[in-house]
Amino acid sequence: MARTRLNPMLSKINRSYTVEEVARTYGLNRETVRRWLRVGGLSAIDDRRPALIQGVTLRVFLAARRQAAKQPTPPGMxxxxxxxxxxxxxxxxxxxxxxxxxxxxxxxxxxxxxxxxxxxxxxxxxxxxxxxxxxxxxxxxxxRIAERPTPPVTVTSSKDGNP
Ligand SMILES: [Zn+2]
Known part of the structure; x- marks a missing residue:
């Protein structure tokens, strides 16, 4: 998956965004934004629908994401x-x-x-x-000499050979 660089500064801190507006502002799929809201740690202002996200919240979220992307390897990889x-x-x-x-x-x-x-x-x-x-x-x-390719290992003696 290509990692898109999202500029946190694209969102204005003094306004709120719907999922659609976030998606449009950043050129994202709306489903991506919804996933961030569900499991990604992005918070909406409250539980009302449609969800509204504060610009400042969005900025902080994206800045943290960008910071995380600089780290070499995420968990699971x-x-x-x-x-x-x-x-x-x-x-x-x-x-x-x-x-x-x-x-x-x-x-x-x-x-x-x-x-x-x-x-x-x-x-x-x-x-x-x-x-x-x-x-x-x-x-x-x-x-070490498992079924996976590894650097050659020099075997100097064999214990299970015949006399
Ligand atoms: Zn690879």
Missing amino acids: LHCFGCRAGRPPALGMADYLRPDGAGPGNLRALCEACGTIMNRRARWAVVPAILPGIEVRVVEQAG
Whole structure:
């Protein structure tokens, strides 16, 4: 989804806007504005219909959104260097490579859009916050040679070989 730059200053602080007017002012779909009102954190003046949004509220909301867009990756996504954007893990699945010591491990998933491997260093405790609702499989470092393409690992000895 293309991220549209919305200038918060387009709305006038001393007037109120209907959903239609917000949509028209910013060139948005009305459904987008309604979604912001329902779940996006945009507040109408009161519960009356049609909903009216104060210009100043709209400005603050859009400025906060713009600020959030500057942050590298929203929850539920990892940064994909192929897409140069945050992307959800393919199939809603990710691996967590447990660290050898006490440091952070490595969260790894395939980009849903282009298949690039996405990595993020993270402590296990924050993994649910980074990828809420994603099925994360814990992989021991020794189990690195999983079914996913990884950099080559040099195997120096084989323990299960015949004498
Ligand atoms: Zn990608």
